[in-house]
Amino acid sequence: MSMELTRREVLGSIAVGVGALALPAWAKPGRYTRPTPVKPIVRLAHLTDIHIQPERAAAAGLAACLAHVQERAEKPDLIVTGGDLIMDAFARDASRTRLQWELLTKTFRDHCGLPVQHALGNHDIWGWNKKESGTTGSEALWGKRWALDTLGLDKPYRGFDAGSWRVVLLDSVQVDPADANGYIGQLDPAQMDWLDGELGAAKGRHVLIVSHIPILSVTPILGTGKDLKRREVSNGQMHVDSAAIRALFEKHGNVRACVSGHMHRLERLDFRGVSYFCNGAVCGAWWKGPHHEANEGYAVLDLFDDGRVEREYVVYGWNAKE
Numbered sequence: 001m002s003m004e005l006t007r008r009e010v011l012g013s014i015a016v017g018v019g020a021l022a023l024p025a026w027a028k029p030g031r032y033t034r035p036t037p038v039k040p041i042v043r044l045a046h047l048t049d050i051h052i053q054p055e056r057a058a059a060a061g062l063a064a065c066l067a068h069v070q071e072r073a074e075k076p077d078l079i080v081t082g083g084d085l086i087m088d089a090f091a092r093d094a095s096r097t098r099l100q101w102e103l104l105t106k107t108f109r110d111h112c113g114l115p116v117q118h119a120l121g122n123h124d125i126w127g128w129n130k131k132e133s134g135t136t137g138s139e140a141l142w143g144k145r146w147a148l149d150t151l152g153l154d155k156p157y158r159g160f161d162a163g164s165w166r167v168v169l170l171d172s173v174q175v176d177p178a179d180a181n182g183y184i185g186q187l188d189p190a191q192m193d194w195l196d197g198e199l200g201a202a203k204g205r206h207v208l209i210v211s212h213i214p215i216l217s218v219t220p221i222l223g224t225g226k227d228l229k230r231r232e233v234s235n236g237q238m239h240v241d242s243a244a245i246r247a248l249f250e251k252h253g254n255v256r257a258c259v260s261g262h263m264h265r266l267e268r269l270d271f272r273g274v275s276y277f278c279n280g281a282v283c284g285a286w287w288k289g290p291h292h293e294a295n296e297g298y299a300v301l302d303l304f305d306d307g308r309v310e311r312e313y314v315v316y317g318w319n320a321k322e
């Protein structure tokens, strides 16, 4: 009997050798099966920057958006809003603020059958601009209280379970230490401690972060200045404590994605294992049409068991009204 190997035997031994060393189990010869499509664990609709107001048919616009969400063939499990629910309470008086909150709650009550989790934006805070709003700061509903009471919330930041995921809603907006009538994007110290604990408690799970103001974004430098030196990011456009928040993400290693609004722009930025999505605006350019690349729309987020996130920005077909 010849000791020489046939060509087929040589190739076969190489294939087995390579398969055993380098290929995953499903790729070994004879083991391959077509993967079945993976369904998301949770599908949520992220509606940010609604900015409801009596003008420009904004309530009808929100109703159209909510109908669009709920008529999808693969309907989301829940809605998460991203702040700036109303056009503005920051620099407006009590009667104008009341009108906007009544419009928002009525529209959700009449047109939404899905569970909703609300986040707050800068425009949802009543009277921090005392000069413009005419408030003193001693009113019972001043600041975040009016929004919290209206939305039935104890605190502006919190976490909740969504399948095997943990969704964490942050409160992005704090008083600007350099301007008593202004705000900056920041977590207060108690909230930063809470986030550290929250991420620690979610060990072994995937986490989605929702903030009104982006934690990381290039959108603030779009369209400003004519050269790179003049491009600045103001303290109100992106979290000033971005580095500290991202340090917590790296410490715990379970944050997969962050979604934000505020800029009314459309962006995806992947950095050090976290995807940062800026998800346009339901109102586009405050109900006057699209804002740059962001038509009036909302994002659908599919969260998968392996930590993947897929984002689709859905334009719901609104035409701006006078």
Ligand SMILES: [Fe+2]
Pocket (backbone or CB within 6 Å): 049, 051, 084, 121, 262, 263, 264
């Ligand atoms: Fe906004």
